Amino acid sequence: xxxxxxxxxxxxxxxxxxxxxxxxxxxxxxxxxxxxxxxxxxxxxxxxxxxxxxxxxxxxxxxxxxxxxxxxxxxxxxxxxxxxxxxxxxxxxxxxxxxxxxxxxxxxxxxxxxxxxxxxxxxxxxxxxxxxxxxxxxxxxxxxxxxxxxxxxxxxxxxxxxxxxxxxxxxxxxxxxxxxxxxxxxxxxxxxxxxxxxxxxxxxxxxxxxxxxxxxxxxxxxxxxxxxxxxxxxxxxxxxxxxxxxxxxxxxxxxxxxxxxxxxxxxxxxxxxxxxxxxxxxxxxxxxxxxxxxxxxxxxxxxxxxxxxxxxxxxxxxxxxxxxxxxxxxxxxxxxxxxxxxxxxxxxxxxxxxxxxxxxxxxxxxxxxxxxxxxxxxxxxxxxxxxxxxxxxxxxxxxxxxxxxxxxxxxxxxxxxxxxxxxxxxxxxxxxxxxxxxxxxxxxxxxxxxxxxxxxxxxxxxxxxxxxxxxxxxxxxxxxxxxxxxxxxxxxxxxxxxxxxxxxxxxxxxxxxxxxxxxxxxxxxxxxxxxxxxxxxxxxxxxxxxxxxxxxxxxxxxxxxxxxxxxxxxxxx
Amino acid sequence: xxxxxxxxxxxxxxxxxxxxxxxxxxxxxxxxxxxxxxxxxxxxxxxxxxxxxxxxxxxxxxxxxxxxxxxxxxxxxxxxxxxxxxxxxxxxxxxxxxxxxxxxxxxxxxxxxxxxxxxxxxxxxxxxxxxxxxxxxxxxxxxxxxxxxxxxxxxxxxxxxxxxxxxxxxxxxxxxxxxxxxxxxxxxxxxxxxxxxxxxxxxxxxxxxxxxxxxxxxxxxxxxxxxxxxxxxxxxxxxxxxxxxxxxxxx
Numbered sequence: 009x010x011x012x013x014x015x016x017x018x019x020x021x022x023x024x025x026x027x028x029x030x031x032x033x034x035x036x037x038x039x040x041x042x043x044x045x046x047x048x049x050x051x052x053x054x055x056x057x058x059x060x061x062x063x064x065x066x067x068x069x070x071x072x073x074x075x076x077x078x079x080x081x082x083x084x085x086x087x088x089x090x091x092x093x094x095x096x097x098x099x100x101x102x103x104x105x106x107x108x109x110x111x112x113x114x115x116x117x118x119x120x121x122x123x124x125x126x127x128x129x130x131x132x133x134x135x136x137x138x139x140x141x142x143x144x145x146x147x148x149x150x151x152x153x154x155x156x157x158x159x160x161x162x163x164x165x166x167x168x169x170x171x172x173x174x175x176x177x178x179x180x181x182x183x184x185x186x187x188x189x190x191x192x193x194x195x196x197x198x199x200x201x202x203x204x205x206x207x208x209x210x211x212x213x214x215x216x217x218x219x220x221x222x223x224x225x226x227x228x229x230x231x232x233x234x235x236x237x238x239x240x241x242x243x244x245x246x247x248x249x250x251x252x253x254x255x256x257x258x259x260x261x262x263x264x265x266x267x268x269x270x271x272x273x274x275x276x277x278x279x280x281x282x283x284x285x286x287x288x289x290x291x292x293x294x295x296x297x298x299x300x301x302x303x304x305x306x307x308x309x310x311x312x313x314x315x316x317x318x319x320x321x322x323x324x325x326x327x328x329x330x331x332x333x334x335x336x337x338x339x340x341x342x343x344x345x346x347x348x349x350x351x352x353x354x355x356x357x358x359x360x361x362x363x364x365x366x367x368x369x370x371x372x373x374x375x376x377x378x379x380x381x382x383x384x385x386x387x388x389x390x391x392x393x394x395x396x397x398x399x400x401x402x403x404x405x406x407x408x409x410x411x412x413x414x415x416x417x418x419x420x421x422x423x424x425x426x427x428x429x430x431x432x433x434x435x436x437x438x439x440x441x442x443x444x445x446x447x448x449x450x451x452x453x454x455x456x457x458x459x460x461x462x463x464x465x466x467x468x469x470x471x472x473x474x475x476x477x478x479x480x481x482x483x484x485x486x487x488x489x490x491x492x493x494x495x496x497x498x499x500x501x502x503x504x505x506x507x508x509x510x511x512x513x514x515x516x517x518x519x520x521x522x523x524x525x526x527x528x529x530x531x532x533x534x535x536x537x538x539x540x541x542x543x544x545x546x547x548x549x550x551x552x553x554x555x556x557x558x559x560x561x562x563x564x565x566x567x568x569x570x571x572x573x574x575x576x577x578x579x580x581x
Numbered sequence: 582x583x584x585x586x587x588x589x590x591x592x593x594x595x596x597x598x599x600x601x602x603x604x605x606x607x608x609x610x611x612x613x614x615x616x617x618x619x620x621x622x623x624x625x626x627x628x629x630x631x632x633x634x635x636x637x638x639x640x641x642x643x644x645x646x647x648x649x650x651x652x653x654x655x656x657x658x659x660x661x662x663x664x665x666x667x668x669x670x671x672x673x674x675x676x677x678x679x680x681x682x683x684x685x686x687x688x689x690x691x692x693x694x695x696x697x698x699x700x701x702x703x704x705x706x707x708x709x710x711x712x713x714x715x716x717x718x719x720x721x722x723x724x725x726x727x728x729x730x731x732x733x734x735x736x737x738x739x740x741x742x743x744x745x746x747x748x749x750x751x752x753x754x755x756x757x758x759x760x761x762x763x764x765x766x767x768x769x770x771x772x773x774x775x776x777x778x779x780x781x782x783x784x785x786x787x788x789x790x791x792x793x794x795x796x797x798x799x800x801x802x803x804x805x806x807x808x809x810x811x812x813x814x815x816x817x818x819x820x821x822x823x824x825x826x827x828x829x830x831x832x
Contacts, residue, residue: 119634188645196637200630230645231652238656238770246760249656254668266665266676266763271656278652 029129031121034545036128037107038440040098043128043135047094050139052507054087059500063493065482080481081150082168086138088153089176093183094135096425097283100290101225102131102190104432105218107440109194111538111545112212114203114555114577119196127190134182141168141175149173152479154280157250157272161242162264164257174243181236184229191229194222203537203550203577205557209314210576212536212561213307216314217293220321221286227325228282235275242267270335277328285324287421289317291428292359295384298431299363301534302378303370304572306562309362316355316362323352333401334408342401349399356392360385371565371572375532376450380431383458384424390462391420394469409479412472415465423461430457430513437520438527442544445524449516453509460506467495467502535563535573632804639808643815646778650819653774654826657767661830678762679831683751690744691824697737698817701786704730705810708803715799731790731806734813738783745776771823779816785809 027035060067061075068074075083106128110118118124141148146167151160155176163170198219202211211219241247242264250272253265300307307313329337329345363385372378394416398404407413430453437445476483476492483489530539537555538545558580564573664675707730749769759769785805792802 120638192638192641195641196634199637200634226641226645227648230648234649234652234774241759241766241770246758247766248760248763249766252666252668268660268665271660275652275656 029125031117031125032547033106033110033118033121033124034440034547034549036118036124037103037105039128040103040106040131041440043132044095044099044103047090047098047135051087051090051095052510054083054090056504056507058083058087059503061481063497063500065484075481077481078150078167079147081152081166081479082142082148082172084479085150085152085168085176086142086148089138089180091422092153092283092287093180094131094138095429096287096421097187098131099429100294100425100432101194101218101221101286102127102187104214104294104436105194105221105290106190107545108436108538109197109215109218110201111439111541111549112215112536113197113201114206114537114550114557115197115201116549116551116554117201118193119201120193123189124193127186127188127193130182130189131186134179134186137175137179137182141172141179144171144175146170146172149176154276155239155272156276157239157242157267157269158252158255158262158264161239161251161267162255162257162262163243164260164262174240177236177240177243181233181240184233184236187225187229188233191222191225194218195226198222203555203557206537206576209311210557210560212293213296213310213313213317214290214293216317217289217296220317221289224282224286224289224321224324228279228286231275232279232283235272235279238275239272270332273332273335274328277331278325280331281328282321282324284417284421285320287425289320291384291425292317294428294432294435295363295381296359296366297536298377298381298435299366299385300562300564301435301532302373302375302381303367304373304564305366305370306560306564307362308365308368309358310560310562312358313362316358319355320352323348323355327352330399330404333404339401346399346401350396353392353396356388356395360389360392375434376445376447376454377431377435377532379451379454380427380434383454384427384431386458387419387424387427387461390466391416391418391424395420407472409477410472411468411476411478414478415468415472418465418468419461423465427457427461430454433517435532436538437517437524438531438543439538439541439545441521441524442527443520443524444527444531445520446516449512453512453516456509456512457506460502460509463502464499464506467499471495533571533573535559535575536561537576540575540577628800631800632807635804635808636811639811643812646815646819649774650771650822653767653771654822657771657826658830660763660767676762678764680757680764680768680827681755682768682827683748686744686748686751687824690741690748691820693737693741693744694817694820697734697741698814700730700737701734701806701810701813703728704734705806708806711799712803715803731786735783735786735790738779738786738813742776742779742783745772748772768827771827775816775820775823778819782809782812782816785812 030036057069057072057075058080060069061080066074072079106118106124110116146169148168149155149160149172150166150168151173155173159165159169160173163173198211198215238247238249242250248264248267250269251262251264251267252269253267255262255264296307296313327345327349329341330349333342333345367382394412398407398413398416434445434450437443471492474488474492476489527543529542531543532539537550537557540555541550555577557576559574559576559578561576563569563576566572566574661677664673664677666672667674749772752765752768757765759766786809788797789802789805789809791797792799792805
């Protein structure tokens with residue numbers, strides 16, 4: 009198949025066009041990385057605006073002026089959409105996954121490379137459409153990243169609910185297609201393209217995570233696509249799936265009737281909960297991998313890790329109802345969802361235990377990737393402990409839509425996911441760009457981010473317990489909330505400091521890309537196959553000579569070996 | 582393989598495994614890369630592998646499509662069974678309007694789809710027979726008994742789509758539109774989604790048919806027909822599922 013952009017033999021550089029629209033998985037992986045970098049900057053900027061508005065509602069922002077309530081809702085929606093779709097489900101899976109899955113498996117390339125490339129470019133267009141919603145009449149959608157109807161289904165419901173929401177739906181629809189296309193490549197690469205000797209149980213845990221996540225994407229995103237289509241039909245074709253009767257918008261009654269707003273919640277969360285695991289499973293895989301590398305020990309309980317990954321993937325499809333405990337669902341259904349949700353704590357606890365056990369007694373090398381991976385474990389535990397609390401319908405009835413929930417998912421999903429992304433960036437940077445990142449700046453970045461993350465999100469638990477609702481742009485007149493203003497101020501300051509701390513990361517990233525010290529082929533002394541290649545990974549990958557794998561992925565501290573690690577493709581002893 | 586000769590070289594499989602902690606012994610075969618079959622013509626292997634890749638890809642598509650239709654079926658069943666919540670009376674009201682379907686046309690369409698599935702299977706088999714010639718680098722000959730099964734399949738597929746449009750038309754003449762009531766909306770969405778998927782299959786078949794005119798490799802043609810075959814049979818199966826749903830769950 010003439011799909012690779014240049015022959016391994018030819019030394020001429022591909023032209024701009026061929027390089028940009030390359031089918032090389034390494035180019036596409038880097039493209040995803042930069043796409044998400046743009047998205048995370050936009051998302052962080054929006055969160056900054058929101059935090060400032062919450063504390064100083066009358067403050068005039070340069071160029072934007074005073075933030076109006078509808079603007080606040082638009083920022084909230086776009087912050088969630090950008091972060092969930094274009095950051096958390098893009099970098100760990102599509103970014104690092106596209107780059108490193110074939111390399112770690114010893115594959116010559118991604119299966120169906122043109123499909124993978126198409127996936128990226130559709131995601132790119134989807135990102136542009138999403139950003140464009142800020143500039144259409146009425147501005148961006150304000151219905152939240154969950155787009156609950158009737159707010160999202162009626163164009164008259166708000167300024168951003170007309171064209172802004174239409175484009176939001178188009179954008180996420182495109183994103184679904186993009187994710188599906190790239191997921192197909194992931195699954196086939198894993199099944200068919202493993203190097204000789206790379207048995208399932210010799211795959212690094214990152215590959216396991218990418219594989220399971222790709223299967224989740226195949227099921228979840230096709231469902232979201234249907235739900236989005238139905239919502240679009242409700243908006244433009246006059247169907248009534250999601251719009252109940254008897255609605256009044258600005259004093260005028262709406263002619264729709266007979267739909268069920270709850271139906272959307274079911275459909276959305278049937279996608280939405282697996283989506284949470286689409287975001288976090290690759291992060292878990294990366295963490296498992298890095299902890300073993302930097303503790304110089306085999307992963308504790310490799311098989312249990314694989315089993316837990318599969319179990320989380322399967323259970324993820326059975327728990328969507330826990331997002332809807334307060335929707336008046338049958339208490340028996342609530343009980344079932346609650347039980348299943350609590351059951352996810354079991355594989356999660358297996359993973360957490362194994363991470364800690366991997367570190368225990370290891371000769372730990374305190375490099376930046378290890379710090380961020382340990383930070384992931386810390387944040388995962390902190391955020392995870394509030395999970396079983398929210399899984400109880402009785403407790404959730406009180407805590408639903410308060411800052412407690414905001415604290416929970418930001419710690420376990422957003423911050424933990426981000427820490428895994430950071431650790432992966434510091435870890436794989438040499439293989440992606442051929443240079444090392446600065447360790448000292450990396451450590452500074454880590455400590456600022458760790459303390460900043462905790463300072464921002466821990467107090468939110470207290471706000472939530474005290475009953476502070478989320479998603480309100482301004483609650484200055486409400487007496488019981490006024491008492492929490494100092495804490496809100498503290499959170500805003502913490503958020504500003506944390507986000508400013510990311511400048512260190514950006515500087516480190518772009519400076520190291522140009523000026524960092526050149527990296528060896530295997531600077532971290534890892535066993536997996538991507539480190540058998542020179543840094544940066546050459547375009548032809550392994551070329552014609554496929555590696556012969558005869559070792560497991562985590563052979564560190566092997567007795568009798570020359571060094572303290574054995575590469576996967578080292579000759580069998 | 583020549584058996585006569587003074588030295589018969591038996592290809593030894595390379596030894597795998599080794600000592601050390603954290604060792605995971607491999608169970609069977611080798612990794613995914615080589616399908617467990619060492620040796621053999623490299624060309625044959627790569628062609629077989631390509632076919633397998635596409636087959637797995639098709640399985641994944643089918644899984645994804647199944648998720649879509651399971652979801653729509655669930656929406657259909659729940660909407661029918663539960664009705665809507667009346668905000669004034671504070672209770673659930675059954676407002677499901679039973680469908681009056683043009684059964685004659687629907688049965689005719691089902692027959693067309695079934696026929697197209699059969700002809701596609703015949704096309705797939707005739708291509709599989711010609712595979713050997715292609716493997717030897719010979720342009721596959723036209724066989725005497727060969728019918729242009731592929732072209733017939735495309736025609737039948739188009740007839741099915743036209744038939745579906747007739748069904749929708751006759752519903753329109755009854756005054757049944759997409760936005761009439763949930764049962765009607767869901768009927769249109771179920772059949773419409775099915776038709777959209779069928780169009781996708783039709784496009785791939787058209788590519789394979791055009792392959793006879795344009796210089797598309799036989800191998801690519803065969804893969805297209807093979808995986809579309811699976812898809813097509815699956816869509817036929819799905820069609821009967823939808824038909825059964827709208828027939829038996831009329832409300």
